[in-house]
Amino acid sequence: MIDLQQAMLxxxxxxSYTDRPLDGEVLDQLRAYIDQLNxxxxxxxxxxxxxxxxxxxxLAHYGRFSGVTSYLALVGLDGPCLExxxxxxxxxxxxxxxxxxxxSCWVGGTFKKVPSAFSLAEGEKLCLVIALGYGQTQGRPHRxxxxxxxxxxxxxxxxxxxxxxxxxxxxxxxxxxxxSFELTGDKVLARAGIGPFxxxxxxxxxxxxxxxSGRDSSVWL
Numbered sequence: 002m003i004d005l006q007q008a009m010l011x012x013x014x015x016x017s018y019t020d021r022p023l024d025g026e027v028l029d030q031l032r033a034y035i036d037q038l039n040x041x042x043x044x045x046x047x048x049x050x051x052x053x054x055x056x057x058x059x060l061a062h063y064g065r066f067s068g069v070t071s072y073l074a075l076v077g078l079d080g081p082c083l084e085x086x087x088x089x090x091x092x093x094x095x096x097x098x099x100x101x102x103x104x105s106c107w108v109g110g111t112f113k114k115v116p117s118a119f120s121l122a123e124g125e126k127l128c129l130v131i132a133l134g135y136g137q138t139q140g141r142p143h144r145x146x147x148x149x150x151x152x153x154x155x156x157x158x159x160x161x162x163x164x165x166x167x168x169x170x171x172x173x174x175x176x177x178x179x180x181s182f183e184l185t186g187d188k189v190l191a192r193a194g195i196g197p198f199x200x201x202x203x204x205x206x207x208x209x210x211x212x213x214s215g216r217d218s219s220v221w222l
Contacts, residue, residue: 004100006212006213008097008099009167009209009213010170012095012140013104015104015132015136016069017136018132018134018136019135019136019137021134023071031048034097035073038090042089043086045120045121045122046074046075046076046094047074047119049119050071051071052071054115054118055114056070057113058113060112061112061113064110068134071134072108072131072132074118074119075087075128075131076126078124079126085193085201085207090204091201091204092171093208095107095172098133103135104140107129107174107201107205109174109197109201112132128201143172145169151165151181153183154184157184158184160216161214163214164182164216165210167212167213168180168182168209168213171208171209172205174197174202175196177196179202180192180202182210188222189220190222191221207221
């Protein structure tokens with residue numbers, strides 16, 4: 002396996018996939034990791050396999066998706082923390098999948114909800130999905146914002162710079178990267194922007210910041 006730092010650098014959104022199935026040891030590892038994430042997060046993440054309907058219609062065509070038959074359904078109890086938690090723990094899954102040699106893409110609206118493909122307990126909702134599989138390509142890097150636009154902090158210690166640089170690699174809705182980070186003492190205030198899935202984007206960015214800076218979740222105000 003490549004390490005997490007390399008996975009952040011190599012992960013790019015991929016929208017077209019081959020027909021190679023998810024099976025064998027890779028599938029076993031994915032399922033075991035999802036169980037770990039659910040136990041840690043309280044979410045109800047679910048791996049959907051061999052399901053062509055969600056990415057088989059006009060929405061998927063609009064999103065330029067092809068060959069998607071597997072995806073992770075990001076499900077959890079509806080509440081103020083759901084979107085950020087889905088971003089944070091969903092990106093953990095994305096990076097793990099990248100380390101296994103898989104490709105992925107966060108998908109907010111350009112897919113069809115297929116209720117029979119996943120389960121919802123009382124009070125739960127589907128937040129969004131992550132397309133998954135073996136890509137026809139490895140995707141292309143997007144241009145992240147410079148750290149001067151992601152933080153207003155002037156005197157930035159090295160660990161903070163590394164964290165913001167890693168956050169600049171994070172996938173976000175429409176690649177807008179509306180999140181920001183502000184250093185206050187030895188703590189960091191992370192803010193979400195305004196727009197669709199902005200709290201999901203913040204969760205993804207916060208995970209990247211932690212991995213880049215070498216700090217854990219105790220860094221946040």
